[in-house]
Amino acid sequence: MLYLDHAASGPVRPEVRAAMLPFLGDRFGNPSSHHTVGEDVAGALEDARRRVAAVVGMRPGDVVFTSGATEANNLAVKGVAVAALLRTGRPGHVVTTAIEHESVLSSVEYLHRVHGVAVTQVGVDRDGVLSPAALAGALREDTVLVSVGYANNEIGTVQDAAALTAVTAPARIPFHLDAVQAAGWLPLAGTGADALSLAGHKIGAPQGVGVLAIRGRVPLEPLLHGGGQERDRRSGTQNVAGAVGFAVALELAEQERADAAARVAAMRDAFIDRVRERVPEASLTGHPSRRLPGTASFTFEGVSGEAILLELERRGVVSSSGSACAAGSDEPSHVLVALGVAPEVAQTSVRFSFGHHAVGDPAPIADAVAASVAAVRSR
Ligand code: PLP
Secondary structure, rough: OOOEEEOOOOOOOHHHHHHHHHHHHOOOOOOOOOOHHHHHHHHHHHHHHHHHHHHHHOOOOEEEEEOOHHHHHHHHHHHHHHHHHHOOOOOOOEEEEEOHHHHHHHHHHHHHHHHHHEEEEEEOOOOOOOOHHHHHOOOOEEEEEEEEEEEOOOOEEEOOOOHHHHHEEEEOOOOOOOOOOOOOOOOOOOOOOEEEEEEHOOOOOOOOOOEEEOOOOOOOOOOOOOEEEEEEEEOOOHHHHHHHHHHHHHHHHOOHHHHHHHHHHHHHHHHHHHHHHOOOEEEOOOOEEEEOOOOEEEEEEOOOOOHHHHHHHOOOOOOEEEOOOOOOOOOOOOOHOOOOOHHHHHOOOEEEOOOOOOOOOOOOHHHHHHHHHHHOOOO
């Protein structure tokens, strides 16, 4: 089987599994316990926190371990906006884009519905790029947060994070970067972001662990209340095995990043060229060059994306029609619609996402795509 859905989830790395195993065995203590069994585990948790902080260029105390990036995004968006509301007594204004992950879009919708927070979804261009000028134009005197995805999970377009944070920094508006898809491909430190979300299962750690790294100066209201773990920003006994695995995965992803990005981008380009050569109706979505090294997404006008996926799977190629959350729904992708793609064309989309360790000739995959499109078309 050729698995080309790494943007949805990838396998746990052996090094990560090995690092986690002791915490699923003998090292079982509660990191909040004041005895040697707990303190041993607390030490490992703090070591993991330091290692994550080093990769993202923040302080260990800025790292909040979560149950994944959905929680990290909810915590960033709701936590910052509600903290501002409590401080000022005003609902405030949040800026995001129309192509964000559902965990961001649903969080801003919640803020609007429950707390009356004003929301602006800034438009992106046809390639999915948010321009610094468009962001600047959306800011208001009462803007309390900007939340933008570093790299889009459906089309792979990469935003110029430094140029965007340069817009918000002078106004001292906290900038949250959903860096889930960027990890292991793009630098995470030095973006200028005040908060950054990451998910373990996109970098070789398990599902169900993630991080919100948020600078200490940004006031944050917790979502989960209880024992005050994670410096009172996320109560609940930590998933220590997950945190340890996450730190190992992130460190390795960072060490291997430059090599992986160059190798996989070359493979992806060869794949794109061959698909275009062999499938006349293939149209690449997202930015032609400012895209994640592992992502190639197409629309195949006139041919159902779901039907192509089934044909591909019969030929041993596993891919997806866009985001895993939207997969299976009949709705066209909100991302493609925001780029100006007609809804009926958006329903012909297929996303191929290579993993960081991908090697080999992508021609057979492109040939399977051509055969699958031809098979669906000839029905
Ligand atoms: N943000 C982006 C850009 C994603 O791609 C994903 C996962 O697909 C998430 C957030 C949510 O992450 P998790 O699956 O850890 O909840």
